[in-house]
Amino acid sequence: MKKVLKPSEIIIKLLLFIIVLGAAFFGTARTFNWPEAWIWIGLYVAWAIFIAIYLYKNNPELLKERLNTFKKYQKKWDLIVMLSGIPAYIAVFILPGLDIYRFGWTPKLPLLVEIFGFALNIAAFYIIFLTMRANTFLTRVVEIQKDRGHHVISTGPYAYVRHPMYVGIFMMFFGTPLALGSIWGLVGSVSASLVILLRTVLEDKTLQNELPGYKEYTQKVKYRIIPGIW
Numbered sequence: 531m532k533k534v535l536k537p538s539e540i541i542i543k544l545l546l547f548i549i550v551l552g553a554a555f556f557g558t559a560r561t562f563n564w565p566e567a568w569i570w571i572g573l574y575v576a577w578a579i580f581i582a583i584y585l586y587k588n589n590p591e592l593l594k595e596r597l598n599t600f601k602k603y604q605k606k607w608d609l610i611v612m613l614s615g616i617p618a619y620i621a622v623f624i625l626p627g628l629d630i631y632r633f634g635w636t637p638k639l640p641l642l643v644e645i646f647g648f649a650l651n652i653a654a655f656y657i658i659f660l661t662m663r664a665n666t667f668l669t670r671v672v673e674i675q676k677d678r679g680h681h682v683i684s685t686g687p688y689a690y691v692r693h694p695m696y697v698g699i700f701m702m703f704f705g706t707p708l709a710l711g712s713i714w715g716l717v718g719s720v721s722a723s724l725v726i727l728l729r730t731v732l733e734d735k736t737l738q739n740e741l742p743g744y745k746e747y748t749q750k751v752k753y754r755i756i757p758g759i760w
Contacts, residue, residue, distance in 0.1 A: 540582050543597055548575060551623065555710075558627030566644060566710045567627075570651070577655040581662065592662065595669040607732055608672045615725035621718030626707050629714035638711040647708025654701035660687050661695045668695065672733045674740045682743040684751065692747070692754050693730050700726065700755070730754055
């Protein structure tokens, strides 16, 4: 019998993530007087709560999978890529505070740029939600879930690109430092994006080799992330 995820477990993990996120922003900035950071955290928490409630009601198994970062039988290359990308992912969230408030490496970006950054994040949240709603096999690790009848998903955002989740993640990576007003934060964005690009290539190759019908799907949906380009 599969273990049922308790609401208390979800709340605890969400609270822990908020604490870590707050430490990354305000710990590096050494101030709580950072309106953009508070707004970003507020938007993220509201989105995370919405996603948790939606999945808990409609797809609790996927929610449980999404809360598990690593798996015992994770492919070695996937584990290596994920671990190697951790410093880049962290940089996206700690560089803005160091840049704007701690060392003042660059002038704070204009308000319109920050608004554009928040818009990118909101769009990213929406794309990620659509992807989760369409794909019940969307675990954090690359695997073929034969026990769950894993098959190709070609509806929703998958009708346009093969890896829409990464589209949302890219938008979040670049939208976050812009929303926070930091140019140097984009260094983390670029580094993290390069890791995700590598994972996209390897994941796509794995799916073509191991998931029945995926090669045929690549003939219909030719682009991995950016329609008309790649």
